[in-house]
Amino acid sequence: MEERNLRQILQDVQQGTINLDDAVEQLKTLPYEEVEGFARLDHHRSIRTGFPEVVLGQGKTVEQIDRIVEKLAQRSDRVLVTRILPEAAEIVQAHHPEMVYHPAARALVLDRTSPENRPEGVMVLTAGTADIPVAEEAALTAELMGNRVQRIFDVGVAGLHRLLDRLPDVRKARVVVVVAGMDGALPSVVGGLVSAPVIAVPTSVGYGASFGGLAALLTMLNSCATGVAVVNIDNGFGAGYLAGLINLQAVNNKSL
Amino acid sequence: MEERNLRQILQDVQQGTINLDDAVEQLKTLPYEEVEGFARLDHHRSIRTGFPEVVLGQGKTVEQIDRIVEKLAQRSDRVLVTRILPEAAEIVQAHHPEMVYHPAARALVLDRTSPENRPEGVMVLTAGTADIPVAEEAALTAELMGNRVQRIFDVGVAGLHRLLDRLPDVRKARVVVVVAGMDGALPSVVGGLVSAPVIAVPTSVGYGASFGGLAALLTMLNSCATGVAVVNIDNGFGAGYLAGLINLQAVNNKSL
Amino acid sequence: MEERNLRQILQDVQQGTINLDDAVEQLKTLPYEEVEGFARLDHHRSIRTGFPEVVLGQGKTVEQIDRIVEKLAQRSDRVLVTRILPEAAEIVQAHHPEMVYHPAARALVLDRTSPENRPEGVMVLTAGTADIPVAEEAALTAELMGNRVQRIFDVGVAGLHRLLDRLPDVRKARVVVVVAGMDGALPSVVGGLVSAPVIAVPTSVGYGASFGGLAALLTMLNSCATGVAVVNIDNGFGAGYLAGLINLQAVNNKSL
Amino acid sequence: MEERNLRQILQDVQQGTINLDDAVEQLKTLPYEEVEGFARLDHHRSIRTGFPEVVLGQGKTVEQIDRIVEKLAQRSDRVLVTRILPEAAEIVQAHHPEMVYHPAARALVLDRTSPENRPEGVMVLTAGTADIPVAEEAALTAELMGNRVQRIFDVGVAGLHRLLDRLPDVRKARVVVVVAGMDGALPSVVGGLVSAPVIAVPTSVGYGASFGGLAALLTMLNSCATGVAVVNIDNGFGAGYLAGLINLQAVNNKSL
Amino acid sequence: MEERNLRQILQDVQQGTINLDDAVEQLKTLPYEEVEGFARLDHHRSIRTGFPEVVLGQGKTVEQIDRIVEKLAQRSDRVLVTRILPEAAEIVQAHHPEMVYHPAARALVLDRTSPENRPEGVMVLTAGTADIPVAEEAALTAELMGNRVQRIFDVGVAGLHRLLDRLPDVRKARVVVVVAGMDGALPSVVGGLVSAPVIAVPTSVGYGASFGGLAALLTMLNSCATGVAVVNIDNGFGAGYLAGLINLQAVNNKSL
Amino acid sequence: MEERNLRQILQDVQQGTINLDDAVEQLKTLPYEEVEGFARLDHHRSIRTGFPEVVLGQGKTVEQIDRIVEKLAQRSDRVLVTRILPEAAEIVQAHHPEMVYHPAARALVLDRTSPENRPEGVMVLTAGTADIPVAEEAALTAELMGNRVQRIFDVGVAGLHRLLDRLPDVRKARVVVVVAGMDGALPSVVGGLVSAPVIAVPTSVGYGASFGGLAALLTMLNSCATGVAVVNIDNGFGAGYLAGLINLQAVNNKSL
């Protein structure tokens, strides 16, 4: 809450246009909503960022997810449940038939907005075929935020010409999400070839000394290329969200 | 090289307006320059990104740095040498008196451009006083790219009101660099309070179970806040570069 | 055994008010009880601390748990079995119908005492919904020790206003248990806002670089806030026990 | 800031007993002080907790420490600078002759209060001789907070009788700080022998597979004893602070 | 093969008492036996050490175990299969009805020798009930080698009196195997109380920061007590073998 | 693409023997093939190396594997699918009856070439029986590349004579693949006994502090023997490929 709002409320109090209890309430209460003790929905975030709080399905019971979606769907046109298993999604869908389940991304999506007129600018690349689920989570997220997303899959560095051939397209993007497991080398190569920000997503794809994605994560953190930042292993959502944000900010020419 | 350039060169060959050797040369050569066998300067990057290849001082001899700066200073108005010790900087400065050394950031800077009219939008925060050197490296980098940078230091989460008091300023930024060692918790809090992208920089500040910055790095990678990405431990340059890029892209409303 | 007890026994021997064998026995035997070779019950602890040895269910067979509970229930009004699966709990309950199973906390509880008149002072917070099971284990433990426990769930730092709104309540506590997975940042923020001791509990909630709770653990160990100590990952019992102890000590104004 | 304060200010505004600008200022400003851009002093914490913000010397320049001490010494009777080297302490002492340097603890202390009438209740143990510096940091901290501290050093588990002999004293404490490197086993043994809370401090004392204190840290986190919590490796300050807090709370019989 | 054997064979060749092919064979062949390409049985070890090669069940198919046991049972009176699941053991037992399966230790044992007259001297302790399976593997191994083994279980350091009460027995042993998970502190305490060698066995019992036994392993490696050595996590067999060896050597007063 | 090819195409353009569009196409297109968006087949590699891109089965759906094999089998006589489970292999075999599944190696192989006249020179050793699956993957790979492979299994260093007895055979090889889990010591010993390159393959065979093969991996990387290089844990394919390459190069006396 910025100073001018504060001053306005105080002026209202001073001028008697608002009573004391209401003023206390306005200053005290923040716009969130409690769901039966186990969750607090952050409508505030939605107001501020133009995007609702996403529900991380992992670690929640189906009942909990269901109740949270219930609340969110009443106030928002766009809801995203990530890391939700098919069986759980099916149960939630029974109450919300308008939601769509994307099995590869393990994502359940409510989107009442129109996909038309979304600006281009977000590119999602994968090194291999097995990285696609994480990439799809990223792409779905950015799309739901209002971006048009281009996907190019299986262009890992061990067959460099596959990437180089698509370079003109990649270079057009305002932000590039690069998803890779195993050696995690693709973001370094892409980062050296484009001038846009690169959001690198290590995946747990691999075996042995990949240590569940640790190898790819370290590779990306140590990238020699400039303009590369990294999110958590398998965190397609985080990468898609950040990429969507960067693209929309550039499109909308955000003023200070 | 995109298809239309290729087509143009081939048309020139077809029409005889360029001879064969020149065409081969154009297709074969890439615009970099070799410095006595130990380094290859990437002017290509400068042309493409509007920013020269930065010199990572660490791991290079003073002589090597000196020779590389020599070459770069001939072609570029802006050169940044990072992680260079005062003694080495002094030697290089003897040949390049116009360069300025920033001891806190361990950075040597050549900047023949005017600092006026640089757009605002980049905010750099630190959790503690000891994080300032890394933050300064980030700020210097973004400034050298052509941004105006606002710094707010020592606003760690253990004294939350210090951050909340500056929140209006922080919320105005187009991109926020958050530098923190020890528990590395600041980016999560900032990420929940702003809607701009947050570039989190873990530092090696701390002791014991901070394990040289590993604790802060893991905290940031696992941030519950959205819109947060992470760079390497102590990588102020990388964060400043990415933040500068995001800000400039938004300012310039980059078209595809 | 303190010196005065020793002296008393010796005086009894000297004065012939106790025979030799009994004296030897008193000095030699410690008040524990063996359960068929696989466990030794520590009634001594119960006498000393006013709380029975808790049974860690994990790693024990159902038969072993059953036999241990059998012995404990004969001598104590309060028994806590932690980390016990529903199937195992059901078998034990068949023999001890007065026991109650708490599925979220995976805890089986015998409590013949009255919950009335328990002093307030213990607060249990969680960062997210998925941290609730560990928090419940902590709360149940402190309650069984004779504390009244207040729970506030899902107040993680990425939506800071959720916590700030409940701050007056949190500040009233004599000790605060803070349960958080993923980035584990909540204890640092709470530690900076309250003056009571904070017991931080990292959870294994998260994925990727959370490495089973390691990230949250390191964050908490490196907390910049004062008055914070940490227990093992997912160790709700340990945190609840320590918090209960601190609260009861303050309530009872323990003399030296 | 709690609701009743808020309500009071608003009533003052309503009743015209405070003008608008002052009200804004009171609501906006938080009681900290900025030191030339590199540090923010948290007098608020001092007011709330009765103890000033401690200065972590490590990572700060002597000049920075000196300026911060300057500010703190004007408002507080008790200042603690931790992890400060003798040379730096000497420079600061030149401006603050009343400060005392404790070389073993690497601590610089200003204490204008009287050490008399401080309540007993804090016990500090070490496993070995090399753990003493960390233990002294803990003891000094608790003393500066207003506790009387008893020290028993070199009672590691490999010579158990050394501990058992002092057990009556140890059992009298309201809280026990246990400092141990190498195998870090002492807190488990102490935790099983006393009913008071145990704050375990792993130290970096050891070699080889102690991995800078990691071994002792893990031992303590996995302690089988109840009532044990852990702070960072070598964090004597943190342990002393928490122990002091617990003891004072019990002494003062803190009401809710 | 020692020099005198070599010299003897050569003398036999010189004197013609052995023909050339036989000599080559004697020098070339080592007494092992191949089992259909997938295993090589080391009867040599049996001859040298008086104990047959043990079969590590883990990682082998039931068929492979069965064939190996087949071969070993023809030449040896004592065969030990470790880490074999009940289903696999059942199949092997069908062909070798004289073998006994010990479910706690997951061990399948053939022992045609008499358990009488085995010398005492090996003591096996556990910290908790959940460590018993590993301890049983150790005890069975030492028994099969010809030792009498005494077991004392559940005497962890958090209830020190349980151990102290059994100290006279423990001190009689020639070698003590100490099995502990979680904090792994028991070997340090035992090592300080006895003068016999202590073989410490970390177990994977625990959760969270026990990291599958790593915490206990590090504790034991860093033990402050003298006379302690460590084997792999859960390696009851290795500890039992070494303890058995040490005891038999002392009993037999091995000459050089 | 080397300069002379480039020059040839340009000459063709100059001389009009090729039209512009075809030239653009030749320069632009690289010989790979896209499979419905999820994979890009690298026939280029096959042309260059004489061996087709291998399909890593892990992380791909059965449908994806099936489609990729479909494409590859049309252009290549030799296809290798690694890390494919029996159920998946069965489905693919239904469409490609000529493929053979090797259960131990989890490999599905298409080989229309003749196994005759393949040169010897590749030796594959294992330390234990449980390492055989990885060794078989290595051997199959080298065979499919056109090598004859000799296997010697279960010759670990704890029974050194088993290896020494087969030393003459091992010394004849041009390259030795050494597969070992647990302590991973075999490559060091073999590397000291042979003069050929040794490709060391750590396996995840073991338990406890083997940490999924990490112990064996580190052992091999730190080998004191010369001529040893290491591949990923359980990466039989990688080792077999490299060994096959080295052997074929030596056989074919590759000219520069």
Place this chain on the structure above:
Amino acid sequence: MEERNLRQILQDVQQGTINLDDAVEQLKTLPYEEVEGFARLDHHRSIRTGFPEVVLGQGKTVEQIDRIVEKLAQRSDRVLVTRILPEAAEIVQAHHPEMVYHPAARALVLDRTSPENRPEGVMVLTAGTADIPVAEEAALTAELMGNRVQRIFDVGVAGLHRLLDRLPDVRKARVVVVVAGMDGALPSVVGGLVSAPVIAVPTSVGYGASFGGLAALLTMLNSCATGVAVVNIDNGFGAGYLAGLINLQAVNNKSL
């Protein structure tokens, strides 16, 4: 203290042959001695084990070491200070001219006993030349305990014949200490060749992925050979002590 001693004291009390205060003292006091608050000397251990408490020099000030040696030298004929730097040793030697400093082992030794008639049986091997300091610490320790020690250095597995040539000697030992850094493979090979217990000592010799001895440590813990146990990295003292104990026990045919 065993039961019969306890009974004897009580009988003395009963019969009045000892007064009450003396009995209390005997039961209460344990035979250690405090050195000015920073150390507790364990003469008890000396009485029990026939060997004095060794002084770990690392982490102690020269003054502390000096005072401890002062006390120990008054009561014991044999004192060992380990990990003491030459400068510190020189200072201590000034007060104790009879002490001898062994620079390779960094050990300061007082030995007033005769080295004659010490039994053979302890063998110390090293893999390389750089491992000798740790091996010397082990050998010195065992010698000071009263053993004769044979040393064979630089017999690492990469040149196996160096070990095999000395095998007859190695096989004669009652216990073998094997010291190795880098790949740490020597204990596995030795363990397979001898039937005596093997005490493996990993050293920090190496670079890169040796991670300060971690690689060698893990190798040894995962040894496939039987009869091998491991001590901490660079812990020559611990290995020498254990080896000396095992040998003396076998020599003395310890009765139960």
Place this chain on the structure above:
Amino acid sequence: MEERNLRQILQDVQQGTINLDDAVEQLKTLPYEEVEGFARLDHHRSIRTGFPEVVLGQGKTVEQIDRIVEKLAQRSDRVLVTRILPEAAEIVQAHHPEMVYHPAARALVLDRTSPENRPEGVMVLTAGTADIPVAEEAALTAELMGNRVQRIFDVGVAGLHRLLDRLPDVRKARVVVVVAGMDGALPSVVGGLVSAPVIAVPTSVGYGASFGGLAALLTMLNSCATGVAVVNIDNGFGAGYLAGLINLQAVNNKSL
């Protein structure tokens, strides 16, 4: 020693052409030489491999290095001392003026052979300038073995065109050593572009999450490219040796 040699010696004994003691000696002695107890020189290796045992300077005293070089220089024309500091090298050179010190590679070399007529085929690449020392160690090693080595430095993946431009040269090599720190991505890219074996060398160049080369090491072990194997961090010698071996084997068309 192979069977035919054994048979020959036995025939000589049988026929009396060799006396018994000489035969024993031949069978017993292996051709190494002991240097005053601290090292065993392996001339056997030299005979077998055509290359002398290299001296690892690290961890040895100057005196030890000097004595070892003394012995080696008498029997071999080529000696390589690695990881030797300039000061130590100077002392050794005083006794061996014909030796040459290479400061970048920290290598001291004796080479009395002619560098002419050495076959080409070994290529050494580095990702950055700071990787050159390790690359030089590799190149020197391969050269000393009798190879001609081509070096191309500073062609890291962040500026891909630098590598692509030199691709024709790189593709001509029989074996490629790729040296890279930080993200360690270069070997994956090179491995995908060439058909020759790639020996990847991670370096400790980097900071933060490079963890002393661990990041680059893991990247390389997880390389998606085929034909890549890895050596220890900074192990230029090991890579150069293996590359030299592979090249010479291919040149010499080694027969079985």
